Amino acid sequence: MRTLILNASYEPLVVVPTRRAVLLLLSGKASTVAASGLKLHSRSLTVDAPSVVLLNQFIRVPRRTMTLSRKAALDRYGHVCAYCNKYGDTLDHVIPRARGGTHSWENVLVACFRCNNLKADSLLSELGWKLPFELKAPEASAAALITMRWDVPDWEEYTRPWQYQRMQLAG
16 A cells, blocks of 8 residues: 655655654654544554644755656656657667767657567668657656556646646635
8 A cells, every 4th residue: 555745835745655644644744634544453542544744844855857767768758659659668769879879768768579679770761760759858846756656536736737736725
């Protein structure tokens, strides 16, 4: 069981085991925003297991860029080949490294084994291929990372861009 932790500003911070979230609740550092409907039992206490928890104090989180790794790229593109829309499990450099391409988010995408071998070290223009989307670095926000890795319908309203949610809470 996992629980979404929200900062005091309702910005998603992290996903933790539910046991850790219960400890935050019992120590008075957080409050429950949404319950999961399950109960946790100890020898002398029964607690509703939280699905979403709000911290009582604001935690300053430094912004950083998302590093490019094979796992991060596969997660971002959902294991879908950019060329044929089938299952993809390899990384492909749009401008091959042998031709001066960089290993960056603006040059790397996911491809299936077949398309990756067909492309080899060619440019897309040489093959007559086109990308269905523009390559750019992903958002490094916690909300974007949580949405990418966790598909929990109960968390959807908290993981959409949190600035919009704050505007809704204020209005």
